Amino acid sequence: MALSIRNKNTEAAVRRLAARTGVGLTEAIDDAVSRRLAELQAIDTDDSSEALAARRERMRRSLDKLLADKDPTLILTDDDLYDEVGLPK
Template structure:
């Protein structure tokens, strides 16, 4: 299982990181990748929570709307014909 990186800039960055941390180049790359993955996963989790919060807010607003007194079936019948096509 090899990783062959042919980018000199990347090699230099890895050498610098390894020198600064005292790690081997392999350990420095592994640590950097783990940290970046954790950062991205944390951001993804925060984004999902924000999306859920916004959905809950929309639901709360929708629940506060006055009722029309019509059933879902009545509304659907008004919007769509018997074949399911819009009227």
Template structure:
């Protein structure tokens, strides 16, 4: 396999990273890419956790304002709209 990097700046950065870490250029690129992918995974997890927490908060707030009558109506509509497997009828 090959990777052709046409950016002189990128090549210089890879050489610098390899020299500073005592590895070859391939190992330097692999390490840098692996670290960046791990960083992106962590960021995605943080964003997903934040979305989940926000959704939970909305549901808690909704739960405070729904009456028993509202809840019964929702349950009836769910039964009419979805089958036992949760799929639309």
């Protein structure tokens, strides 16, 4: 099966990776993709309580940063958006 890479930056990066690791282009791509898939698989299967707590903490910090400079009165609640029977205002 053929694969055509039309992005010049991606092509250059693959060539640099192949040169630095001393392998061919196909092997460099195979290795990079395999490593990334392994990382994603590890994330998907890591459901330990510590991992979940760490993920929750990272999300909380990100949300805190996002909201740090926002006016709290600009945040809408359900009461602001919906009437007493649940229809949009």
